[in-house]
Amino acid sequence: MEVLFAYCEEVESTVPARERTVEDVCGGHERGVLNPRDRRHVMAQLSAEGHKRVESFLFEQVFLQKATAALGEEHVSVGWSFVYGSEQEDVPQYWFKLNDPTKGWNEVDDLVADLLSNSGCDVTSVAYYPEDGLFQAQRYDDGRWLERRALREALREITGSASPRTRVRNYSYINRDAQSIAINAIDSIFSDEELYLLSLSRTLTNCYVYPWFAKQPMDLDLCYVVGDHLRFVEFKRKYPAKSGEFGIDEHPHGVLSDWLEDAGTALLHVVLCDPMWDKSVSPTHMLAAG
Numbered sequence: 280m281e282v283l284f285a286y287c288e289e290v291e292s293t294v295p296a297r298e299r300t301v302e303d304v305c306g307g308h309e310r311g312v313l314n315p316r317d318r319r320h321v322m323a324q325l326s327a328e329g330h331k332r333v334e335s336f337l338f339e340q341v342f343l344q345k346a347t348a349a350l351g352e353e354h355v356s357v358g359w360s361f362v363y364g365s366e367q368e369d370v371p372q373y374w375f376k377l378n379d380p381t382k383g384w385n386e387v388d389d390l391v392a393d394l395l396s397n398s399g400c401d402v403t404s405v406a407y408y409p410e411d412g413l414f415q416a417q418r419y420d421d422g423r424w425l426e427r428r429a430l431r432e433a434l435r436e437i438t439g440s441a442s443p444r445t446r447v448r449n450y451s452y453i454n455r456d457a458q459s460i461a462i463n464a465i466d467s468i469f470s471d472e473e474l475y476l477l478s479l480s481r482t483l484t485n486c487y488v489y490p491w492f493a494k495q496p497m498d499l500d501l502c503y504v505v506g507d508h509l510r511f512v513e514f515k516r517k518y519p520a521k522s523g524e525f526g527i528d529e530h531p532h533g534v535l536s537d538w539l540e541d542a543g544t545a546l547l548h549v550v551l552c553d554p555m556w557d558k559s560v561s562p563t564h565m566l567a568a569g
Contacts, residue, residue, distance in 0.1 A: 299327045300449040305486035311412045315478035318471065322462060324478055329450045330458035334562055335516070336477060337465050338551060339500055341566065342514045346501055356387035356502040358476075360484065361400075362492045369534045371400065373437060375488060375496070377480055378406045381472055390509050391502050392419050398542045401437060405430060407479050414483065430483075434491045443490035460561045468566070497531050509544050516551045516562060525550055 304324050307313035314320045325333055347355055358379060364372030374395050376388065384404075395402050402419035416433035417424045435441060469477065480498075488496045501512040513532060519525055527533055527548060536546040553562050 299323065301327045301485050302447045302449055303327060304482070305447045308412075308482050308486055313478075313482070315407070315475050315482070316409070316471075318466065318474055321474050321478045322466060324481060325462050325465065326458070327450075328453075328458070328481065330454040330461065333458050333461040333465070337461050337468070337566075338516050338562070339498075339514055340465075340469060340473060340477070342549065342551070343501060346503075346512070350503050350505075352382065353385060354387060354504050356385065356391050357500070358480070359391065359499040359502065360480075360488070360496045361499065362488060362494050362496045363531065363534075368530070369538065371497075371531075371535055371538060373401045373492070374403065375483070376402070376404045377476070377483055378404060379472075379476060380406070387502060387504050387509070390504065393422070394509065394542060394544065396420075396422070403433060403437070405483060414487065430487055434487065438491050440491065444493040445490055447485060447490055457561055460563055464563045464566060497535070511539055511544060511546045512549060513546060514549045514551070516553070518553065518556055518558060525552070 304313065304327050313324065325336075328336075343357060347357075358377040360375050360377075361371040362373045364370045376392070378384065392402050392404075396419050404417045404419065404424065406415050407413075408415055414430035415427050416430045417427045418433060418437075419425075438444070465474070465477075484496055484498075499511055500514045503510055503512065513535075515527075517525055527536075532546075532548070539546045551565070553560075553565060555564070
């Protein structure tokens with residue numbers, strides 16, 4: 280029995296939470312023992328992530344819930360991530376769309392795919408097939424989706440590499456206390472479907488995109504349409520600089536903003552500022568305000 284997920288099968292894991300790694304999770308996925316539909320499995324998966332990353336998952340989902348309710352599901356597109364090109368670091372060359380099996384593909388997804396493709400980007404739609412435990416991919420070319428194939432095959436074609444360029448990356452340090460608070464909040468706030476999609480997203484990022492490109496992909500939180508305008512949204516929970524001012528990193532966010540402007544759209548930044556301005560205090564206290 281796989282020790283990483285053994286506690287989900289009526290026995291306690293012999294591996295302490297602090298010893299779980301991203302590599303363990305990817306190994307569990309590879310062997311077919313990670314079940315993204317089992318909340319306990321996903322909690323084990325999250326225990327391998329850095330505490331700041333887990334806090335980001337929590338607040339990004341809360342933002343997405345509220346934004347979708349305000350804009351309407353038919354006007355939003357989510358699940359996009361990208362990697363900057365190896366030769367042109369200022370171009371977000373490779374884009375991936377993780378499909379939500381409960382919502383399917385909508386018109387905003389089409390608009391995003393067309394904008395990216397017309398701007399010279401490589402666009403790939405990714406879906407998870409639970410009966411096989413495998414990710415499948417379709418690449419977008421000249422306004423049409425190509426034949427579906429295994430994600431690994433698509434990555435070989437996209438990267439020109441026969442195998443991943445680097446190993447799965449583990450975290451060198453995790454604040455387990457902060458992580459535990461955030462994981463407990465996720466467990467109480469996320470629906471089963473939201474947790475399922477989070478599990479798939481992290482598996483896609485950690486076990487496929489990062490190793491194959493040897494680069495950390497960037498998630499795009501939301502795309503939406505109002506009238507005839509398509510907009511991209513990046514949500515951030517930030518603390519101000521010592522000057523009391525907020526800013527964005529020139530790379531990747533500033534570069535992405537400039538690139539999207541050249542492509543005919545805009546990147547909007549939504550910043551959530553913790554009024555306590557104390558990084559040693561868990562940000563989950565802000566959830567009490569609704």
